[in-house]
Structure formats: C-alpha cells, structure tokens
Amino acid sequence: MTDSATQQGAAPVVIAPAVIALDRIVQEYPRPEGGVNRVVDDLSLRFTGPSINMLLGPSGCGKSTLLYMMGGVRPQNTNMPTSGTISIDGEPCHDAHDDAVMVFQRYANRPDLTVYDNVAFPFRLKLWRDRVPAAQRHGLVMHMLEAVGLSDKAKLRPSQLSGGQNQRIALARALMLKPRILLMDEPFGALDAQTREDMQKLLVKLYREHPCLIVFVTHDVTEALLLGDRVVVLSTQPARIADDFEIATPKPRDTGWLRMPEAVALEQRILSRLHQASGKGNVRVTV
Numbered sequence: 664m665t666d667s668a669t670q671q672g673a674a675p676v677v678i679a680p681a682v683i684a685l686d687r688i689v690q691e692y693p694r695p696e697g698g699v700n701r702v703v704d705d706l707s708l709r710f711t712g713p714s715i716n717m718l719l720g721p722s723g724c725g726k727s728t729l730l731y732m733m734g735g736v737r738p739q740n741t742n743m744p745t746s747g748t749i750s751i752d753g754e755p756c757h758d759a760h761d762d763a764v765m766v767f768q769r770y771a772n773r774p775d776l777t778v779y780d781n782v783a784f785p786f787r788l789k790l791w792r793d794r795v796p797a798a799q800r801h802g803l804v805m806h807m808l809e810a811v812g813l814s815d816k817a818k819l820r821p822s823q824l825s826g827g828q829n830q831r832i833a834l835a836r837a838l839m840l841k842p843r844i845l846l847m848d849e850p851f852g853a854l855d856a857q858t859r860e861d862m863q864k865l866l867v868k869l870y871r872e873h874p875c876l877i878v879f880v881t882h883d884v885t886e887a888l889l890l891g892d893r894v895v896v897l898s899t900q901p902a903r904i905a906d907d908f909e910i911a912t913p914k915p916r917d918t919g920w921l922r923m924p925e926a927v928a929l930e931q932r933i934l935s936r937l938h939q940a941s942g943k944g945n946v947r948v949t950v
C-alpha cells in the first residue's frame with residue numbers, strides 16, 4: 664500500500680511485527696437462569712505477525728469471544744476475560760489497543776454518511792487525527808477507495824451498494840489505517856460464494872501491500888485453507904485448542920490448489936480434527 668507520503672518518494676512506513684499472547688484464558692458468561700456458562704477454558708495461544716491466522720471452530724464455540732477479547736471489545740457488565748491475561752507486544756492489555764482494528768461481519772458502516780466519509784470516519788477520532796497529518800488524509804482515502812474498486816462510488820450511501828461493496832468499505836476503512844493488528848470476525852460470512860471469493864482475493868492482495876498480524880475468525884474450512892498461514896482449530900464449547908496447522912504454500916492460493924493432493928490431505932486432517940473436536944461439526948466447505 665502506498666500513501667501520499669510514499670507516493671511522493673518518502674520512505675515507506677516500517678511496521679514493527681506485533682505479538683498477541685493469550686495466557687490461560689477462561690471466559691464465563693452469566694446465564695439468565697443463574698450460574699455461568701464457561702465458553703473458553705484455560706486457553707493459551709500466541710500470534711506473531713505479519714501472518715494470517717485463521718481461528719476455525721464449530722458455531723458457538725467461542726471464536727468471536729476470543730477475537731473481541733483481543734480487540735478489547737467487551738459486553739456490558741461482563742469481566743473479559745474472567746481469568747487469564749492478554750498481552751500485546753509483551754504488555755498486558757485490558758482495553759482496546761491503539762494498534763488493533765476490527766472488521767465485523769456486519770460491516771458497521773454509517774448509513775447517513777457517503778462511502779467516502781465512511782472510509783474517512785476514523786479521522787473524526789483524535790487518535791487517527793494525531794497519527795495521520797491532515798494533508799495526507801484525502802490521498803489515503805482515495806487510494807483505499809481505488810484499491811477496493813469503489814472510487815466511482817465515493818459519493819453514494821451504503822444503502823445504494825451491495826453487501827460485498829459494503830464489506831469493501833469496511834476493509835478500506837480498516838486497512839487505510841495501516842493497522843499492525845487486524846481482527847476480522849467472519850467478515851465475508853454473509854456474502855454469496857462468488858463475492859466471498861472476490862473478497863478473499865482482495866484481502867490477500869491488500870495484505871501483500873500491507874503485511875500485518877491478522878486474526879480471522881471463520882467456520883469455513885475452504886476460507887481457512889485459502890487465506891491462512893496458520894489454522895487454529897478450536898473445540899466445541901468450552902473452547903480449547905484442538906489442533907494448530909501451518910500452511911507454507913505461498914498466496915494467492917486458488918481453487919486449483921485446493922484440488923492438489925497436499926491441500927486435499929490438509930483439508931481432510933482439519934475436517935477430521937473439527938469433527939472430533941465438535942461431535943456434531945457444524946462446519947462449511949465451499950469448494
């Protein structure tokens with residue numbers, strides 16, 4: 664990714680690799696009828712960037728809970744985590760971290776703002792105004808709109824765009840900030856198969872321009888295979904680590920690669936681990 668500074672020949676932004684460590688995490692939510700529901704149990708996990716790390720597991724196993732915890736997004740009146748520690752770059756982290764940006768399944772675009780203003784939204788916040796000089800902001804927004812193929816839609820409202828285009832706005836907004844950490848909660852889960860594939864390709868392209876630490880929640884094995892440098896398989900609730908796979912094959916990976924023996928073998932190992940770990944196995948394969 665280039666911004667107006669790099670376009671003018673200045674040195675590109677050097678991003679220090681981020682490290683997220685989850686140490687002995689337990690998460691319990693109160694049950695309406697009383698008592699608690701333990702959704703994560705004594706889970707330790709470490710992510711080092713730049714890399715794309717897929718968190719894969721059966722529905723309801725606690726993937727989003729873990730992601731929100733890393734992003735410092737907490738439900739009201741809930742201690743998160745119940746016990747254990749989260750640290751970023753070796754420092755305990757109790758709140759939203761300045762270097763972590765989240766992308767949700769429901770893109771979180773403001774309906775009352777244009778596409779341009781939705782992408783530029785972070786500059787309404789002091790944190791990002793302080794980080795990005797005013798003279799660079801317009802160039803950054805336009806560059807990102809171009810990168811996600813929405814430069815001709817800048818003046819429209821989100822309601823005038825498709826679901827895939829709305830998710831492109833969210834991706835542009837997040838990546839414009841050049842985050843060191845990008846936390847993605849099933850960002851393409853609501854899209855049709857073709858749009859999802861387009862968005863996966865777009866994410867790989869943008870990641871190559873701006874490598875960072877991505878933790879990506881999915882319950883789609885194909886998506887995990889196409890995007891992941893690493894696939895962490897979680898068990899059914901309470902979430903524990905059922906397995907942890909590395910995928911060294913360079914990206915972009917296409918559906919042709921998914922049919923190669925190494926990919927088919929890996930898919931089988933992941934699926935079998937998921938089924939063992941979940942019992943019922945509510946997982947999706949989209950080849």
Ligand SMILES: Nc1ncnc2c1ncn2[C@@H]1O[C@H](COP(=O)(O)OP(=O)(O)OP(=O)(O)O)[C@@H](O)[C@H]1O
Pocket residue numbers: 692693702720721722723724725726727728729738741882900
């Ligand atoms: N704020 C909350 N209060 C009470 N229970 C919650 C809360 N948030 C999540 N849960 C429960 O915690 C469990 C894990 O939810 P979570 O959304 O983390 O799972 P998930 O693996 O991301 O699911 P999915 O794949 O279906 O999105 C579920 O049983 C859910 O009902």
